[in-house]
């Protein structure tokens with residue numbers, strides 16, 4: 001199976017100033033593309049050649065896992081953003097209030113996960129096996145589907161995600177990302 005770069009659901013410059021066109025040209029156009037290209041090269045002639053990307057992420061390890069999971073994570077990340085503000089649907093709000101106390105407490109916990117993750121990785125909101133919403137930090141190419149969780153939202157905190165626009169200030173990037181989340185997409189994954 002040949003993996004390909006998914007189209008963005010908005011134009012390449014639509015997320016500015018939260019993510020500038022230059023950031024997107026590198027992040028989506030180069031980093032994401034490279035994970036896809038590496039994955040295609042690595043799976044050729046391997047047991048992973050005909051697998052869907054989800055199955056590769058669940059079953060592979062090493063370099064194949066890293067490239068498959070980074071491709072999966074980036075597709076998920078970019079598809080969950082919107083240049084137009086999207087209100088959080090009540091269905092999601094109720095679940096967040098139930099498991100975190102309030103939307104503000106959820107945002108604070110997700111921000112803490114994203115800003116305190118040491119090195120490269122991802123902050124995730126997922127639904128665990130018991131149906132509880134949980135926040136987790138995953139280093140490098142980590143992905144909650146390997147633990148049987150259902151991912152709902154992620155924030156990429158690799159330096160390539162923010163260094164052009166925010167230099168070293170990861171916290172400002174994370175705060176601004178909350179303003180471009182497509183909450184309807186997040187709610188639709190419940």
Ligand code: MN
Nearest residue numbers: 031156158161
């Ligand atoms: Mn990235």
